[in-house]
Amino acid sequence: MNKTAEILRNSVPEIMNTWKREVINEVPAAQEAGTMALFDHLPNIITDIADLLDRHSNLSDIKEDENYKEIIVNSKHHGRHRASSESYTVEQVVQEYIIFHRTLSEFINERDAYDQQISDLVKYVIETSILESVGTFSKSIQEMQEKLIGTLAHDIRNPLAAARLSLQMIQEDKDGSWTERALNAATRSVNHALDLIEGLMNGITVKAGEGLLLSFEETDLKHNIDLVFNESKDLYTHDLVLKCEAKAIHGVFDSTAVRRMIDNLIGNAIKYGDSNQEVTLTIQDDDDSVQISVHNHGNPIPEDQQEKIFDFMNTSIEDQDTPAKSWGMGLTLVQIVADAHGGDIKLTSSVDHGTTFEVTLLKHVNKPGKRRAKLIYDAHEIVDEHIQ
Template structure:
């Protein structure tokens, strides 16, 4: 057995290189991934196989044997990663593993390994790893789909609530100017809810690496941002300050998505802010290419070690039970997705003294008008 593990160790990089070359030829989705993303956990799975061979001499096992369970962790991560990579399917993951298996067998053949039990053990390891990867991939796709649908369903309540409030206010004695403003707000809210229902239907067909369907158009974003502010003033009792020095916010945006982004940030600011302290919504131009939108509130700060985790679209199951992360809701995953779909990012500063501020940077020029489905980004650097 030591001879076999030495062969695999000596050929470790060669196995990975040959696998990569063949995967790029035969697996279509692999052509869209960069080299680091393509490798992800494959070298670790090979290390697991070597470790299993190295630790045990008894190799009359089957795929359910607890001795090959070590390979599960990296296999699960592989599947989760493929769910975040564009165009991968369960069939293409199986193809990856088939190529991986064949490359190792060729190394065994080149080194005249004739022990049938070793080939059997290798097959058990590959089958187990493939099974866990596809299981994780499938669960992750379902989780992404449920999160997108859940986010949309949750956010639809905001415009519908605003529209209902507007209708109720029209029954009250009020000035003609106020009636006109409330009618405008109500119509805007209904239109937004209809757009979101369309997005809800689009989310049912989510595939690996995909997020929401966004509809970009060339426009001035100022009116939409101002509408978010005016609706928030009507709905919430907290004082909200709106700062925007330049009303010329032209660019190519999905206005509905930007409004949802701001509404989620304002909702969290109201929920976690101090009622006696104002909330500030600020919009400014950074330069000819980028806009900056921020929402600030005073209140209990977000712990520094949690500030990146709350943006993660797919969290590990052990993390989803953390109430302090769950309590921020699924809206922040939408904030991150919308920012990145507009060629930008979201950042967070939070402390006891200065309060909590979410800052979103978006590009005015990156997108072309039309419908585009967003890509999921699982990086931690937002």
């Protein structure tokens, strides 16, 4: 089978380009993907199949082969990637592999390098890939739902806690001097909680590549920043400071999502910061964008964890009791909101300067209305050297 292996090994670009044409024609979701994202780890599977053909003449002894194990890993990665790519379904993931199998078989057969043993091995590998990829795809969709719903459920606690605190103040207000202010605060917090509950229900219907359902409208973001800041001051005992020269910040935003984003950043800054030093919320209003940064003193986020906490689909820290895991739940939301507003998020963290998360939001990148935010997927490492 060395002839077939050599043909595959030397023809990865040609095979993948043939597969690409067929997939774009037959799989709707593939039409929106760039070449890099579309190929994912499939080129690696071709070279792994070639290595298997070099070493094995039957199926009974390939399961312990390292290349076969690598195929399983790549197939799982492919399923996880497709779960983060917009509009994919289980059926379309399976269809991609069916086309992949057909492309490989026809390519080998046209070069008179196909026999029953090769057919059996390729079929076995592709069927295994389908099972692993589809299983991971489904698991990843469930994981997305759990994370998005989990962040929503967590965020509901703060406005409800603030509302309860306001009601307690009313009960203890003997002369009525605090009643009106506390009642207004309780009303705002309950309304905020109701908005979050609506988001919780929308999170149940997440599909591949989808994040939260966001509602964009023309609004004064400064008003919402003041609301979440004052609510945080009522809720926490830490020293909170707001630095903002702007009297109003007009643009098209999802106010509820931005409030949740700031609330998460403040909550994490308080949780992991030095309780004896202030947490600072700084707002910089520019012509087309607004920068929102939250800074705290205290132990920094370790450098080797700083990139991981931005990866929505990262599972390497799931079972670790580390700051990155706890920060990551809130940053799932923060990154989705930043991206949905055409912006980004930056992190600086050191012993000398503390930790700062800076989020940039564009004011007019969206039109008023509702739409699903896209999930963030870091695909920079998926390009195979054969395709460059």
